[in-house]
Amino acid sequence: MADRMQQFLRVAQQRPPKREAGERHQDFGEIYEVFETAPAGAQASRCEQCGIPFCHVGCPLHNNIPDWLKLTAEGRIEEAYRLSQATNSFPEICGRICPQERLCEGSCVLEQSKHGTVTIGAVEKFLTETAFENGWVPSLSPHQERDGSVAIIGAGPAGLAAAGELRRKGYRVHVYDRHDRTGGLLVYGIPNFKLDKNVVLRRTRQLAEAGIVFHRSFEVGRNASLAELRDRHDAVFIATGLYKPRALPLPGSGLAGVHQALDYLIASNRKGFGEHVSSFEDGTLNAHGKHVVVLGGGDTAMDCCNTAVRQGAVKVTAIELQAEKEMRGSTTERAHARDGGVDFHFRTTAEAFLGDGKVTAVRAVKARFGLPGPDGRRPIETVPGSNFTVEADMVLQALGFGAEDVRTRFGEPDLEVTPAGTIKVDQTQATSLPGVFAGGDIVRGASLVVWAIKDGRTAAASIDRYIRAHQASGVRAAAE
Ligand SMILES: Cc1cc2nc3c(=O)[nH]c(=O)nc-3n(C[C@H](O)[C@H](O)[C@H](O)COP(=O)(O)OP(=O)(O)OC[C@H]3O[C@@H](n4cnc5c(N)ncnc54)[C@H](O)[C@@H]3O)c2cc1C
Ligand code: SF4
Numbered sequence: 293m294a295d296r297m298q299q300f301l302r303v304a305q306q307r308p309p310k311r312e313a314g315e316r317h318q319d320f321g322e323i324y325e326v327f328e329t330a331p332a333g334a335q336a337s338r339c340e341q342c343g344i345p346f347c348h349v350g351c352p353l354h355n356n357i358p359d360w361l362k363l364t365a366e367g368r369i370e371e372a373y374r375l376s377q378a379t380n381s382f383p384e385i386c387g388r389i390c391p392q393e394r395l396c397e398g399s400c401v402l403e404q405s406k407h408g409t410v411t412i413g414a415v416e417k418f419l420t421e422t423a424f425e426n427g428w429v430p431s432l433s434p435h436q437e438r439d440g441s442v443a444i445i446g447a448g449p450a451g452l453a454a455a456g457e458l459r460r461k462g463y464r465v466h467v468y469d470r471h472d473r474t475g476g477l478l479v480y481g482i483p484n485f486k487l488d489k490n491v492v493l494r495r496t497r498q499l500a501e502a503g504i505v506f507h508r509s510f511e512v513g514r515n516a517s518l519a520e521l522r523d524r525h526d527a528v529f530i531a532t533g534l535y536k537p538r539a540l541p542l543p544g545s546g547l548a549g550v551h552q553a554l555d556y557l558i559a560s561n562r563k564g565f566g567e568h569v570s571s572f573e574d575g576t577l578n579a580h581g582k583h584v585v586v587l588g589g590g591d592t593a594m595d596c597c598n599t600a601v602r603q604g605a606v607k608v609t610a611i612e613l614q615a616e617k618e619m620r621g622s623t624t625e626r627a628h629a630r631d632g633g634v635d636f637h638f639r640t641t642a643e644a645f646l647g648d649g650k651v652t653a654v655r656a657v658k659a660r661f662g663l664p665g666p667d668g669r670r671p672i673e674t675v676p677g678s679n680f681t682v683e684a685d686m687v688l689q690a691l692g693f694g695a696e697d698v699r700t701r702f703g704e705p706d707l708e709v710t711p712a713g714t715i716k717v718d719q720t721q722a723t724s725l726p727g728v729f730a731g732g733d734i735v736r737g738a739s740l741v742v743w744a745i746k747d748g749r750t751a752a753a754s755i756d757r758y759i760r761a762h763q764a765s766g767v768r769a770a771a772e
Pocket of ligand 2: 350351352353354355357380386387390392396397412413416742
């Protein structure tokens with residue numbers, strides 16, 4: 293090992309080649325290229341091979357990172373890939389969009405000791421891309437069919453991870469989604485420059501080829517009730533995500549040009565698929581030639597800023613209440629926004645949208661969170677006399693998402709929810725309804741793809757145990 297590993301003093305940290313700002317702002321292609329084999333091996337060889345690998349702890353999936361880095365450094369790429377995919381359903385997606393600086397790479401001892409983290413995410417992406425190129429990615433088709441069928445509501449990363457695991461075990465799996473495409477926020481939230489849609493399509497093809505049945509444009513609560521799905525299947529996994537946008541109830545909210553972030557990103561992603569999108573063609577959801585103000589500083593806000601830059605906005609301004617050092621969103625995406633010329637106003641809040649029928653400006657004021665009140669909430673304190681206006685033809689509100697009323701939506705008053713409206717589960721992802729499991733954002737609140745994958749995999753294992761236990765006790769599997 294001594295020859296191959298712990299090379300961090302000899303080998304400098306290197307990321308995969310990054311397209312120049314001037315070039316990448318002209319299109320929606322991914323920002324980073326994929327490592328070639330030699331630099332991937334060299335970067336992997338920097339790993340310290342710690343006795344207690346903090347990267348493994350920092351990764352929500354507890355990937356065996358030091359082991360697959362060592363295999364990569366030794367040129368045993370296929371073995372490295374097999375190990376990396378043993379704990380992660382979509383390593384090529386996580387390698388691209390996990391906020392590694394907060395997870396695996398943020399925990400790397402080399403980062404802590406100022407040598408610069410091993411570039412774990414980029415190596416993970418390299419391994420899976422190489423595996424796809426070489427035909428090493430195993431089929432999800434089961435060796436043996438099992439009796440039992442599972443309904444999955446929501447085709448985002450949580451639903452798809454569960455679907456893959458359950459199909460591999462031999463169950464009949466049906467995925468229901470209200471969208472016309474599979475992938476949830478992977479296709480209709482996260483822009484192409486972070487995650488090329490072909491990467492998602494390649495995975496959904498693999499799932500369909502394994503025999504998973506996708507029911508697209510199928511909304512549970514409209515096309516069927518949860519009770520009907522429970523009747524038809526042996527178990528149900530709810531992974532419907534969070535889609536109720538938070539908005540500031542400000543004067544001028546109803547002006548033309550004030551939009552929700554996700555409506556804007558969905559229109560842009562649909563354009564990326566080559567669709568005719570009327571709200572984009574007529575200019576409503578197209579930032580070209582506009583002064584764009586984005587409210588919020590998190591990942592959704594940065595995706596709006598970086599999309600608007602690529603659409604040819606004249607000026608993009610982000611307004612965020614928190615100080616920059618308090619922000620939880622990706623520092624990398626903020627840096628990309630700065631590269632695109634985005635102006636940031638931290639510790640600032642919007643006070644009003646100005647205009648006559650159509651927004652022309654946002655009035656903002658310097659502000660901060662005050663001390664928590666008796667209810668634990670921190671009030672917003674504005675700084676008197678610090679108001680200013682920012683020109684705006686388009687305002688995008690990216691202030692986070694809450695849960696829809698799932699009990700009413702699904703007609704299931706016995707489904708227990710938290711005060712925030714997210715679904716209550718135990719550590720096996722089981723809800724209060726027998727045979728119904730839940731995971732991803734609808735359980736955690738707005739979270740990350742990697743946590744959705746983790747929940748999907750945990751739920752699949754629990755559903756397997758649940759169905760086996762029922763079959764063993766003689767309860768007939770539901771007819772499809
Ligand atoms: C703009 C944006 C950028 C993001 N960027 C990142 C990032 O860079 N990295 C990262 O890790 N995370 C990111 N996230 C967060 C990440 O996308 C989510 O945490 C993750 O997608 C949650 O997965 P999920 O499967 O729980 O839900 P979703 O991906 O939201 O999928 C839920 C699916 O359920 C479907 N559905 C909802 N209700 C019904 C119903 N009644 N019937 C049928 N189907 C239904 C929806 O159509 C959707 O397809 C981002 C989020 C947003 C909004
Ligand atoms: S899944 Fe995410 S956190 Fe885990 S190793 Fe990969 S990039 Fe890091």
